[in-house]
Amino acid sequence: MYYDLITVGGGPAGVMGAAAAAQRGLKVVLLEKNDRLGKKLSITGNGRCNFTNLCDPASFMDNIVSNGRFLYTSLKRFDNHSLVSFFNSLGVKTKVEDDNRVFPASDRAEEIIKALHNYLHKSKVEIRFNSNVKKVLAVNNRVSGVLLDDNNRVAGENVLIATGGLSYRQTGSAGDGFRMARALGHFVAPPRPALVPLVAGGKWVKQLQGLSLQNINVQAVLEEKVIAEQTGELIFTHFGVSGPVILKLSSLINKCPPSSLALRIDLFPSISTTQLDAQLIEIFKKNHGKYLKNALGDLVPRKMLPLLQIFAGVDILKQVDQITKKEREKLAGSLKRIALTIKGARPLNEAMVTAGGIDTNEINPSSMESKIVRGLFFAGEVIDVDALTGGFNLQIAFSTGYLSGVSVKGENEHA
Numbered sequence: 424m425y426y427d428l429i430t431v432g433g434g435p436a437g438v439m440g441a442a443a444a445a446q447r448g449l450k451v452v453l454l455e456k457n458d459r460l461g462k463k464l465s466i467t468g469n470g471r472c473n474f475t476n477l478c479d480p481a482s483f484m485d486n487i488v489s490n491g492r493f494l495y496t497s498l499k500r501f502d503n504h505s506l507v508s509f510f511n512s513l514g515v516k517t518k519v520e521d522d523n524r525v526f527p528a529s530d531r532a533e534e535i536i537k538a539l540h541n542y543l544h545k546s547k548v549e550i551r552f553n554s555n556v557k558k559v560l561a562v563n564n565r566v567s568g569v570l571l572d573d574n575n576r577v578a579g580e581n582v583l584i585a586t587g588g589l590s591y592r593q594t595g596s597a598g599d600g601f602r603m604a605r606a607l608g609h610f611v612a613p614p615r616p617a618l619v620p621l622v623a624g625g626k627w628v629k630q631l632q633g634l635s636l637q638n639i640n641v642q643a644v645l646e647e648k649v650i651a652e653q654t655g656e657l658i659f660t661h662f663g664v665s666g667p668v669i670l671k672l673s674s675l676i677n678k679c680p681p682s683s684l685a686l687r688i689d690l691f692p693s694i695s696t697t698q699l700d701a702q703l704i705e706i707f708k709k710n711h712g713k714y715l716k717n718a719l720g721d722l723v724p725r726k727m728l729p730l731l732q733i734f735a736g737v738d739i740l741k742q743v744d745q746i747t748k749k750e751r752e753k754l755a756g757s758l759k760r761i762a763l764t765i766k767g768a769r770p771l772n773e774a775m776v777t778a779g780g781i782d783t784n785e786i787n788p789s790s791m792e793s794k795i796v797r798g799l800f801f802a803g804e805v806i807d808v809d810a811l812t813g814g815f816n817l818q819i820a821f822s823t824g825y826l827s828g829v830s831v832k833g834e835n836e837h838a
């Protein structure tokens with residue numbers, strides 16, 4: 424059997440590429456090493472699958488961390504609205520939540536996977552599970568097929584590598600595509616963890632384990648310069664910090680050497696230090712005669728109170744009336760600038776997304792075809808692209824998959 428397209432990987436990028444090509448009448452086979460499609464897709468959005476974001480194109484670009492310009496054509500050709508319409512046409516009802524995030528109305532990622540599976544069948548894509556591709560075969564810089572780990576060959580005109588990144592390896596994305604691309608002469612930017620919790624220094628961090636801070640601002644600081652900041656929720660863990668704000672920051676700072684990075688937490692980003700000091704004056708007046716730790720109970724999370732000695736050098740067992748102006752001002756300043764040293768990120772396997780990947784300079788952005796090997800295509804996380812949370816990464820996988828599928832030339836389509 425000779426195929427027009429061999430798709431390696433049954434995640435969102437591979438499924439979309441395979442189906443888009445088959446819809447044009449091409450003969451397509453999809454090879455997936457697992458015994459089912461979309462193992463990673465099934466755990467996205469906590470099992471609810473935040474599959475895209477309905478923000479406008481400019482904001483969409485703002486949420487792409489690496490190589491947004493490379494994605495311009497694919498995101499235009501098959502955009503967020505097209506993806507929502509696509510799922511609606513497959514019978515999946517969708518809903519939009521805060522920050523324009525789109526989910527299946529059922530809150531079930533499995534519904535998305537089932538719809539994609541049915542679509543592949545309808546498009547007449549041959550699906551082969553438990554098929555682990557070891558190598559892409561090429562002759563004179565032209566693809567000729569793939570070799571499976573059982574040494575069987577599958578012959579074809581084009582190969583789409585959609586094997587994902589290197590995180591959550593248990594889902595099947597174990598960096599195989601990086602290896603295959605390197606063997607064919609492609610440069611692979613070193614994989615780095617993105618959207619990942621951070622490991623923090625300082626013994627006191629452990630004391631705050633389990634504490635969630637809402638509506639706070641966190642700045643990432645490199646050599647005294649603020650390089651990124653985010654506002655939202657932060658969660659202290661046994662190793663450091665996590666939560667939406669930290670995941671996003673981790674993607675924005677992952678090219679920096681962690682040893683020189685620090686975070687600054689502002690517990691009250693909506694008011695100035697002077698305004699916070701004025702609030703403290705009021706609180707102290709109302710709590711005349713009380714210990715500082717009891718007076719601040721409504722302002723500062725209880726778990727954090729014992730740490731005010733470290734943050735601001737004030738004794739929480741002092742009565743508020745005995746706190747000097749200087750101490751009070753220092754307290755206000757410290758609550759708006761808690762410093763945290765960063766030791767690094769949690770391992771790649773714990774990252775939601777892999778940054779780095781196949782160099783975008785070596786891929787044609789209008790087709791997703793390799794500039795090095797003819798008939799070789801890439802889609803999804805295997806490429807050196809990554810975005811923040813909010814449905815952007817899945818949209819990228821679907822869009823690049825779609826563009827590759829409509830771009831491949833079948834055996835009989837060459838001029």
Ligand SMILES: Cc1cc2nc3c(=O)[nH]c(=O)nc-3n(C[C@H](O)[C@H](O)[C@H](O)COP(=O)(O)OP(=O)(O)OC[C@H]3O[C@@H](n4cnc5c(N)ncnc54)[C@H](O)[C@@H]3O)c2cc1C
Nearest residue numbers: 432434435436456467468556587595596803804814816817
């Ligand atoms: C916990 C978690 C939650 C997430 N939540 C969201 C979210 O809500 N919204 C969002 O936009 N993004 C989310 N992401 C990111 C998103 O899941 C990925 O960016 C996306 O799945 C990438 O799609 P892909 O098709 O490129 O790769 P993958 O989904 O990783 O699929 C690659 C497929 O290729 C197969 N494969 C690999 N190597 C081979 C081989 N040698 N032979 C055959 N098959 C192979 C794998 O088994 C796998 O099925 C989340 C990620 C994680 C880990």
